[in-house]
Amino acid sequence: MICEILCVGTELLLGDIVNTDGAFIARETAALGFSSYHQTTVGDNPERLREAVNLALSRSDVVILTGGLGPTCDDITKNAVADAFGKKMIFDEATRADIEAYFRRVGRPMTENNLSQCWVPEGATVFYNKWGTAPGLGIEGEIGGQTKYAVLLPGPPAECEPMFEACAKPWLARLSDDVIYSLNLHLWGIGESAAESILRPMMESSENPTVAPYACEHEVRIRVTARARTLEEAKALCRAKADEIRQTDVGEKIYTETDNPFDAKNAVVTTLIGELRRRGMTFATAESCTAGMIGSSVGDIPGASDVFVGGIISYTNDVKERVLGVPHETLETVGAVSEECAAAMAEGARRQTGADIAVSVTGIAGPGGGTPEKPVGTVCFGVATEKGTHTETRHFNGKNDRAKIRRLTTANAMMLAIRTLRGDLAP
Amino acid sequence: MICEILCVGTELLLGDIVNTDGAFIARETAALGFSSYHQTTVGDNPERLREAVNLALSRSDVVILTGGLGPTCDDITKNAVADAFGKKMIFDEATRADIEAYFRRVGRPMTENNLSQCWVPEGATVFYNKWGTAPGLGIEGEIGGQTKYAVLLPGPPAECEPMFEACAKPWLARLSDDVIYSLNLHLWGIGESAAESILRPMMESSENPTVAPYACEHEVRIRVTARARTLEEAKALCRAKADEIRQTDVGEKIYTETDNPFDAKNAVVTTLIGELRRRGMTFATAESCTAGMIGSSVGDIPGASDVFVGGIISYTNDVKERVLGVPHETLETVGAVSEECAAAMAEGARRQTGADIAVSVTGIAGPGGGTPEKPVGTVCFGVATEKGTHTETRHFNGKNDRAKIRRLTTANAMMLAIRTLRGDLAP
Helix, strand or coil: CCCEEECCCCCHHHHCEEHHHHHHHHHHHHCCCCEEEEEEEECHHHHHHHHHHHHHHCCCCCEECCCCCCCCCCCHHHHHHHHCCCCEEEEECCCCHHHHHHHHHCCCCCHHHHHHEEEECCCEEECCCCCCCCEEEEEEEECCCEEEEEEEEEEHHHHHHHHHHHHHHHHCCCCCCEEEEEEEEEEEEHHHHHHHHHHHHHHCCCCCEEEEEEECCEEEEEEEEECCCCCHHHHHHHHHHHHHHHCCCCHHHEEEEECHHHHHHHHHHHHHHHHHHHCCCCCEEEEEECCCCHHHHHHHHCCCCHHHHEEEEEEEHHHHHHCCCCCCHHHHHHHCCCHHHHHHHHHHHHHHHCCEEEEEEEEECCCCCCCCCCCCCCCEEEEEECCEEEEEECCCCCCCHHHHHHHHHHHHHHHHHHHHHHCCCCC | EEEEEEEEHHHHHHHCCHHHHHHHHHHHHHHHHCCEEEEECCCCCCCCCCCCHHHHHHHCCCCECCCCCCCCCCCHHHHHHHHHHHCCCEEHHHHHHHHHHHHHHHCCEEEEEEHHHHEEEECCCCCCCCCCCCCEEEEEECCCCEEEEEEEECCHHHHHHHHHHHHHHHHHHCCCEEEEEEEEEECCCHHHHHHHHHHHHHHHHHHCCCCEEECCCCEEEEEEEEEECHHHHHHHHHHHHHHHHHHHCCCCEEEEEEHHHHHCCCCHHHHHHHHHHHHHCCCEEEECCCCCCHHHHHCCCCHHHHCCCEEEEEECCHHHHCCCCHHHHHHHHCCCHHHHHHHHHHCCCCCCCCEEEEEEEEEEECCCCCCCCCCEEEEEEEEEECEEEEEEECCCCCCCCCHHHHHHHHHHHHHHHHHCCCCCCCC
C-alpha cells in the first residue's frame, strides 16, 4: 500500500507554522507498513487543492489530508475529496449532535457556521472530534477501477495527532499486511563519509533490512529498517543486521541503539542517564558558554532527578571565582578558557553540589571574543570524579554559529561524562 | 514570481525529522515578495525526484530544493536539476579547494566520496558552504521558452539556513521588483481570540499593510506586512499601521516589536537584556524544573555577558538547601514547589552571584510528580531585587507535555523580570 500525505494550509506555504502534522503522520504510517513517496502542501485554494487531490489519488492507494476542515474554510477539502470519489455530500445529524455536545462541554455558544461541518461525503466514516469541532473522515471508493482510500483530519496538531491515534490508525491498520521497524545505531567519533565507506558493501547488498547512514549535527547514525509480517519478525531482522554491523570497523564507534524518534534525538543524554543509574551515581554541571544548556538537556528527560542534582552556571569570571572557587590567579594568568579553569570548575561543582561526577565547559561561542590563540569555537572541558579530574580542549569550526557551537559543546560534554563512566578515559 | 519548495529526503517521508527547512525558506521567500502555491517532499529516488523537479519547474518560476546533496547521496538532486535545464556537469576546482579547506579546518581527513560534491551543472553559481561540505547552487536557464531558476541547498537546517541567508537570498532578491517587510508586535497577557476581536475591523479593512494575528506557544503576535518598491517605503507603511494598532485596546499589551525571525523568536529574552542594559543591572537565575533552560535562553543571545552573570540549577532539594540556602524547614513543610521556596531560591541566587536581580522557578513539569494540590503544570516563580522579593504561582495546562511546560515556564520567568524592571509589579 502506497500512502501519501497532503497538507492544506496557506499558513504552511507562508512558513508561519512548521509542518509537524506531516512528520507525525509519516512516522505513524511508516510504522503501519505503508510506503511513502510524496508529501505535498497546498494552500486554501479550491482549484489547486483539487489538482493536488487528484494527482495524489492517481499515484497512491491512500491519501491522508490534514487541514482545511474548520468552520471558516468553506469546506474546500471535503468537497474536493468527495468530487474525486464521485460522492454526494449529505447532512449528518450525528455530527450535528456531536458538535453541539462539544460546545456545551466547553461552555461556548455554537455559531451557525459550525453547521457546515456536518456535511459529509455519502458513505464516509465520520471520526468524531473530542479535541475540537471539525470531524475527521475516512472515505473508501473506486477511482479508475482501483480501490482508493482517503483520510481527512483537522490541521491543528493538538487535534490531528490524537484523532489519528484514536480514529484514523485503526481504520488504516486493516489495510496493511506488513510492519516496518527501524533500529538506529548511534556512532561517536566517526564522520558520515568514513562510516559510509566502511558500510557501503553492506548498504548495497542489504534489501531487507536496509542500511543507511544519517548524519545529524553532533553524530552519525546508521539506520537499519526491516519490513515483516509481525513486529517481532521485523525486530529480529534488524537485530541480526545490527550485530553484523557491530563486527565491522564501525562497531566500536556505536555508543547506543534507539528505536524511536524521542530516544534517537536524546540518545546522548539518555545514555548518560543510563550509565549513571546503572552505577547509582549522581551528576552535576558547571557551565560557562553553554549557560545552562547541558543541565536543560538532562532535564528534558522525565525522571532525570534520579541522577541529576543540579549545577552552576558561571557565565562571568566573578561567579566562577565566588561560587565555584576557581582561583583568581588562574583567571588572571591562563584565563577562563583554559583546562586549568575547566578543572577547577568541575571540581567546584562537585564540591558545591555533592555530586559523584561533574562536567564543566568554558569556551568561546562567538561571534565575538575570539583571539588568534583562542579562536571562536575553542572549548575546554573538565570532568571530575573521586578518582581525579580529566580535562581536554576541542576546537569546533569557528565558522559555525554560536548556537551550533553551544549544542556541539553540550553533546561533547555529556559524551565525556559517558566515556569517563565507562572507563574509556584516564581521569 | 512564483516560487516552490521541493525538499528531498527519505528521512522526511519517514517522519524521522520535521521539515523546518520548508517553513524557513517559505518565510524568507514570502519576505522577498515571491508567491508560493506548492511545497513538495520526495525521497532519495532518482525517478520520482526527476518527475517532481520537472513538475515544479513547469508550474513555478523558481524552485528551491533542499537536501539530497551530501557525499553519500549519489548526487541525484544535482543531476535531476541539471537534466531539467539541459546542462552538462563539470568538475569545479574551486569547490574542491573549498572542501579541502573545510576538512583542514575541522582537522579530519577528506575521503574520496567528498569529491563527488565538486561536480556542478555548467554555468551554475556555486554557493560555498562555510557550515559543512556540500556546496549549494544557483541555476538559471530556459525551459520551454521561459526563464526558470533553481536553487539547491543542503538539507541540515544548520547548513541550509545560514546558506540561504548568505548566498541564496541575495541571488534571488534580484528577481523581485517588490519588497515585503513585516513588523511583529509582541503581546503579553492577551489571548489570540481576544486580540483578534479587537483588531477584526482593521484586519478586514487593511490591504497594504495586511494585519494578522499569530498565536505562538507563549504569546500572541500581530504581524503587519507591507509590499512596496523600496524597503524604506514598506517600513513606513508598517510603522504607520503599528502606531494605529497602538491606539487600540491591544496597544497596552505590546511589550516589544521585532522585524526578523531571530529577534521574533527571542523577543522575550532580548527585551529582558535590553531592560537590564538600559539600567546597567546584572541578572542571575535559580532554576529547578527548567534545569538551566532560562540561563541557556539568555546565553543564546550574543553579548549577554554584559548583564547575565550566571545562576544555580538546583534540581534536588539538597542543592536548593546547600547552594541556595533554602531553609530545610521550608522544604519539609511547604515543599520545594512553593512560593516560600521560590523566594528563598531567588534571594539565594542573588546572594551567591552578586547579581542585581535574580529570578527563580520551581515547579512540576511532569509527566510524574503531580498531586491533587499541586498538579503537573504548577510552577512557583520568585524575583528578587534590592527592593525585596515578589513571588507568584502559575498553573500551566497539565495536558501540556513536559517540554512545553518548561518552555512556558522559561518565558514567564523572563517576563516576570521584565515587568519587575519596568515597575509593573510591586516587589
